[in-house]
Amino acid sequence: MRVYIEDIGRHEGQPVTIKGWLHNRRSSGKIHFLILRDGTGFLQGVMSKAAVGDELFHLADHLSQETSIIVDGTVRADTRAPSGYELDVTSFSVVGESRDFPITPKEHGVDYLLDRRHLWLRSERQQAILRIRHEIIDAVRDFFNSRGFILTDPPIFTPAACEGTTTLFPVEYFEDQKAYLTQSGQLYLEATAMALGRVYSFGPTFRAEKSKTRRHLTEFWMVEPEMAYASLDDVMDLAEDLIVSMVARVLEKRRHELSVLERDITKLEAIQKPFPRISYDDAVTRLKSKGHAIEWGGDFGGPDETTLSEAFDRPVMIHHYPSAVKAFYMKPDPDRPELAMGVDVLAPEGYGEIIGGGERLADLELMLQRIKEHDLPQEAFEWYLDLRRYGTVPHGGFGMGIERAVAWICKLEHVRETIPFPRMMYRMYP
Ligand code: 4AD
Ligand code: MG
Numbered sequence: 001m002r003v004y005i006e007d008i009g010r011h012e013g014q015p016v017t018i019k020g021w022l023h024n025r026r027s028s029g030k031i032h033f034l035i036l037r038d039g040t041g042f043l044q045g046v047m048s049k050a051a052v053g054d055e056l057f058h059l060a061d062h063l064s065q066e067t068s069i070i071v072d073g074t075v076r077a078d079t080r081a082p083s084g085y086e087l088d089v090t091s092f093s094v095v096g097e098s099r100d101f102p103i104t105p106k107e108h109g110v111d112y113l114l115d116r117r118h119l120w121l122r123s124e125r126q127q128a129i130l131r132i133r134h135e136i137i138d139a140v141r142d143f144f145n146s147r148g149f150i151l152t153d154p155p156i157f158t159p160a161a162c163e164g165t166t167t168l169f170p171v172e173y174f175e176d177q178k179a180y181l182t183q184s185g186q187l188y189l190e191a192t193a194m195a196l197g198r199v200y201s202f203g204p205t206f207r208a209e210k211s212k213t214r215r216h217l218t219e220f221w222m223v224e225p226e227m228a229y230a231s232l233d234d235v236m237d238l239a240e241d242l243i244v245s246m247v248a249r250v251l252e253k254r255r256h257e258l259s260v261l262e263r264d265i266t267k268l269e270a271i272q273k274p275f276p277r278i279s280y281d282d283a284v285t286r287l288k289s290k291g292h293a294i295e296w297g298g299d300f301g302g303p304d305e306t307t308l309s310e311a312f313d314r315p316v317m318i319h320h321y322p323s324a325v326k327a328f329y330m331k332p333d334p335d336r337p338e339l340a341m342g343v344d345v346l347a348p349e350g351y352g353e354i355i356g357g358g359e360r361l362a363d364l365e366l367m368l369q370r371i372k373e374h375d376l377p378q379e380a381f382e383w384y385l386d387l388r389r390y391g392t393v394p395h396g397g398f399g400m401g402i403e404r405a406v407a408w409i410c411k412l413e414h415v416r417e418t419i420p421f422p423r424m425m426y427r428m429y430p
Contacts, residue, residue, distance in 0.1 A: 024034040073090050159179060205401075228395070305352030319342065
């Protein structure tokens, strides 16, 4: 019977068939140790000459890394094995050869690996990261679905900017119309929220980022909830609950993958409510006291965020930024109009911003003014202005970049390992 390695424990003592690839092989005179992988896990197969006969045994002398093979054997419990089981091999057949697999157990440089990303994905570490990514996405979906949020997918082709014109990707095709790849579905989610109350989207997002940092991709995946009748506090509460449930889920279901990555679990176990909430004013004071060259009014750079987020054992929410450094759609604080009622959530351990959001500007006149101030084409925003013309309400939401969340939860150096095929300013291949 064909079984998956992840289910092997249910077949102790039974004959089974594993369909997979040879991850690695060690051989002594009379025994081959085959590390098999099938996408669900790794399993050591033990092949003795006595069990398979001379001919098959010698065939196995030449089995090389990543050869696809179908292996028959009997499952045996073995307390020394990482999975708790081994396979006593009785037979095998080769499906596809693999000569000189370019990624060997030795160390390779990251550019070498990225050029071979399609093969690099087969490594145990990359598999662990992608499984955790999957778990995070699944947890995010469950979180919103179980709270009555309706998934509404915004368009990818858009006629205007949402997050500033400097990171727009133009698309040539549409007649008489400027078109860009979406930077955020938010504006459309504001429309669907006015129809459905609580909505979210989860999809690809594009930013022509000129910055080559460990936090930036040109194509990434963002989850964006939006709520009608919501305040900045509601937005912060939601962000906090989302992060707590996401981390709890990974801890519950992906312990093994976290251990493959040698992740310090105690750091994740500390992710509990409440998260500290500090104002931009306070954040600037903290940074100055630590010697950062920031002046009130400036946006935080990567190093500023790193310092702020290192000060806490859980995510920190920074709210009330100067309007001047934030997007046109943010509601000004009625008491201090120079401040925007926005929030950034910075992940701990120096990871910096993983969530940006806040309360939206709901007033028509002020919105018209902002569009002018930001030099945005009003025609392209008429539909958006309609949301303020027909039954406007206080509302808000946020966006979380999945790759940044994965990088933090997995404690990776760079977001490039968090997505199957990363896209960056200097990388389009494979
Ligand atoms: O802070 P941002 O730009 O906010 C928005 O786009 C809002 N319109 C979202 C909303 O309120 N609905 O982006 C949100 C998040 C960031 O916190 C970050 O996690 C991620 O998206 N992000 C990126 N991730 C990877 N590479 C990039 N270049 C990113 N730019 C933003
Ligand atoms: Mg932001």
